[in-house]
Amino acid sequence: MDTTLLLKKLGDDILIIYIYVDDIIFGSTNKKLYDEFSKIMSTEFEMSLMGDLSYFLGFSIKQNEEGNFLSQSKYIKDILKKYEMDNAKPVNTLMSFSF
Template structure:
């Protein structure tokens, strides 16, 4: 939005709802979604300045510390921040009739190899896509299901009963791990590390 650019906020190229502004060694970041704004900063001065600017430009109110946003539940403490999606998970389980299901200890069967042509009967593709889409959104706070969800998402065009069974196993796993989420601990020596396993040879469809 033009008003933000005029005040020196830079819009992210990869996430259009995210804006950043730097002043010296300090910064402020905010995310805009419809009529909601969440923000964080390394400086209380920038926070106060931002709140003043927004209240002068728009008719809005300050709701205080963030507790809930787009299905994300946020608990802020002195030693860190915990983000989870317990309510969203319960709603997802209820939507697909898995609220009282028997839980699974792992999100995938060990050594399971899914493939496009598995001779299984075709499932309702729309319902399967709804399920996978719901699981994809859940990976925001559940990186432990990111891999199995990425695997089952390969079969959204022509899902079989085998693919749907694999997706339901992910639901059974999250049913037993409702309390899981991401804990961001307070630290002065932060280092971000990433890992990947590009084992394309294990794909039975195209290697």
């Protein structure tokens, strides 16, 4: 059980809250729930709303009408650069197929 992930359901709507160290990420299927939570948190704590989530814990996040997409391409590029492998020649990895 993850004690940093909180869920609140009201009928068909849901409010999701994730706390990581000093960051908090939240979203809702209902704008009113989102706004109420944001207002409560802003009055209790010093916080700033950063807008839509685009990067978190090494994941790039893209949100559009087709869905939400996670990618670690930036994270991988940063690791390759750190170890001076960003100009290395890629090599195919052989893989056997069995069904």
